[in-house]
Amino acid sequence: MKKILITGGAGYIGSHTAVELWNAGMEPIILDDLSNTNEDVLDRLKEITGKQFVFYKGDCNDKSLLEKICAAHQIEGVIHFAAFKAVGESTQFPLKYYQNNVGSLLVLLQVMKENGIHDLVFSSSCTVYGQPDVLPVTEATPRKKAESPYGNTKKICEDILVDYVKSKPGIRVIALRYFNPVGAHPSSKIGELPIGTPQNLVPFITQTAAGIREKLTVFGNDYDTSDGSCVRDYIHVVDLADAHVKAFQYLAEKGADFYDVFNVGTGNGNTVLEVIHAFEKVSGEKLNYVIGPRRPGDVVKTWADTTKINQVLGWYPKFSLEDSMRDSWNWQKSLG
Ligand code: WQD
Numbered sequence: 114m115k116k117i118l119i120t121g122g123a124g125y126i127g128s129h130t131a132v133e134l135w136n137a138g139m140e141p142i143i144l145d146d147l148s149n150t151n152e153d154v155l156d157r158l159k160e161i162t163g164k165q166f167v168f169y170k171g172d173c174n175d176k177s178l179l180e181k182i183c184a185a186h187q188i189e190g191v192i193h194f195a196a197f198k199a200v201g202e203s204t205q206f207p208l209k210y211y212q213n214n215v216g217s218l219l220v221l222l223q224v225m226k227e228n229g230i231h232d233l234v235f236s237s238s239c240t241v242y243g244q245p246d247v248l249p250v251t252e253a254t255p256r257k258k259a260e261s262p263y264g265n266t267k268k269i270c271e272d273i274l275v276d277y278v279k280s281k282p283g284i285r286v287i288a289l290r291y292f293n294p295v296g297a298h299p300s301s302k303i304g305e306l307p308i309g310t311p312q313n314l315v316p317f318i319t320q321t322a323a324g325i326r327e328k329l330t331v332f333g334n335d336y337d338t339s340d341g342s343c344v345r346d347y348i349h350v351v352d353l354a355d356a357h358v359k360a361f362q363y364l365a366e367k368g369a370d371f372y373d374v375f376n377v378g379t380g381n382g383n384t385v386l387e388v389i390h391a392f393e394k395v396s397g398e399k400l401n402y403v404i405g406p407r408r409p410g411d412v413v414k415t416w417a418d419t420t421k422i423n424q425v426l427g428w429y430p431k432f433s434l435e436d437s438m439r440d441s442w443n444w445q446k447s448l449g
Contacts (some may be wrong), residue, residue, distance in 0.1 A: 115139045116186050117361065118230075120173045120221065121194030122166075123147065123154045125305045126236070126294055129354040130192060132303070135162045137358045142186050143168045144178070145195070150306055157302040173217035176224060183228040190232035190364070192357055193221055196266065199312055200240075200410070203263035214266035218273060226282055232364045234357050237271055237288040239346070239376065239415060240264035248382070249418035252290070252374050260410045271374065278372040285371040287360040292346035292378030292417050294353050296437035297444035304444030305350075314385060315347070315392075315437070319445035322398045329400060331385050333407035336414075342385035344414035346378035349432030349440070353377055359426040378417030379430045392438040 117134055121127045122143030128150070131141040143155070143166050152170070159165045167186065171178040173195040182188070196214040197203065203210040218235075225233065241264060242250050243257030259265035274286050295315045297304030310326075311317040320326045334341035356377045364371070383391070389400055422428050432440075 115189045116142055118142045118144060118182060118188045118191045119194065120144045120191065120217070121196065122192075123150045123152065123168070124194055125150070126291070126350060126353060127192070127194040128154050128158060128303045129298060129350045130194075130357045131158055131166060132161055132298065133351070133354040133358050135164060137362070139358075139361070141166050142182065142188065144171060144173065144182060146170065146172045149308060154303060160302050161298065161300055174213065174220050176220050179220060179224040180227070183224060183230070188228065188230050190234070190361055191221065191225060191230060192234045192236070193218060194236045196236065198263060200261045200263050201312060203261050203266075207262035210262045210266050214263070215269050215273070218270050222277060225284065231284050231369065232361060233284060233286045234360045234364070235270065235274060235286060235288045237290045237374070238264065238267045239290050239292045239378070239417065241268045241271065241290060242415065244412045245415055248414060249380065249416050250376060251418040252376055252421055260412075275372055278370055281370045283369045285364045285367050285369065287364060288372075288374040289356055289360060289377050290374060291353060292348050292376070292415070294350050295347045296349040296351065296432065296440040298351060299440055301440070301443045301447040304441070314388060315441050318389065318392050318400060319441050321402070322392070322396060322400055322442065323445050327401070329389070329402040330405035331389075331402055332405060332411060334386070334404045335407075338384055338414055340384050340386045343411055344382040344384050344416060346380070346382055346416035347388065347434055347437060348378050348430060349437045352430040352432050356422065356426070356428050359428040363426050375422040375426065376417040376419055377422060378419055380417055380419040382414060382416030383434055388434065388438070391434050392442065395435050395439045396442045
């Protein structure tokens with residue numbers, strides 16, 4: 114059974130990807146510093162899959178730890194999720210973001226080289242596009258100056274991978290540019306666990322509906338969109354996880370020194386108000402929200418052209434926006 118190291122594998126997207134890798138006959142080996150999740154996710158993963166995944170607590174910048182993991186397991190591929198991802202926080206603590214997000218990739222690539230590990234799937238983000246001039250966004254859309262240090266770390270990591278593969282180290286790499294991950298596993302055993310006040314829309318919606326937050330503020334309804342609120346491409350986290358499985362299966366067919374990038378989204382854009390209404394429809398809850406001022410730095414509208422991932426990886430989303438709202442709400446209720 115192929116063993117795949119998942120850095121950040123106890124996190125929101127990492128944990129869902131561990132499940133889909135297992136379902137596809139691959140064994141996840143999980144490394145996570147637990148800075149943005151907690152260890153009982155491993156128990157939940159066992160409840161879902163019946164398998165207690167091997168877990169290492171630690172920092173992806175810790176070369177000796179990565180070497181120890183590679184010495185103990187015949188790792189055949191890596192998915193690199195481990196990164197800080199809070200846009201606002203990255204403007205307050207840029208060095209922390211560059212050290213962690215860029216530094217950890219450099220350490221990982223070194224250790225992969227030393228251990229003859231050839232396959233890497235890298236967690237990138239649609240944030241590299243900034244506000245696209247043309248929609249939907251294709252992979253050929255020029256990347257823009259990042260709106261935040263977080264977004265810049267994703268661009269820098271992509272550039273590192275392009276330059277590194279050009280040096281012919283013998284590895285095969287796919288970067289997946291996520292649009293907006295939402296939802297939770299239909300079992301409600303794993304989902305998004307925002308620590309503190311959620312920065313992202315959907316956890317704020319579900320916490321408001323659960324009475325944890327008093328109200329949701331919609332950051333502006335005076336944009337040039339169908340109802341004035343911003344447009345995003347909300348992709349169910351299980352669909353997103355499946356894209357990583359398809360990426361590994363594709364890499365297995367490729368020759369060495371391969372790099373490619375794929376958008377991962379539904380191909381549809383929805384406004385903030387449409388998301389709220391979808392949530393209200395599937396939950397039966399009336400959401401307490403108000404319209405507030407715009408959030409600085411917000412992209413007005415973006416959604417993916419998914420032709421490339423559809424045709425090359427054979428990946429298609431299976432879950433709808435309403436499925437995502439249903440699963441997010443069931444997950445929130447499971448937290449009590
Ligand atoms: C979505 C929409 C907000 C909260 C960010 C990162 C991206 C990725 C996902 C890591 C926007 C509106 C939100 C609220 C609101 N992160 N909103 N009220 O900003 O598209 O993407 O998170 O990979 O890289 O940039 O996601 O969920 O914060 O916002 O009105 O309380 O919801 O204005 O239009 P975003 P988001």
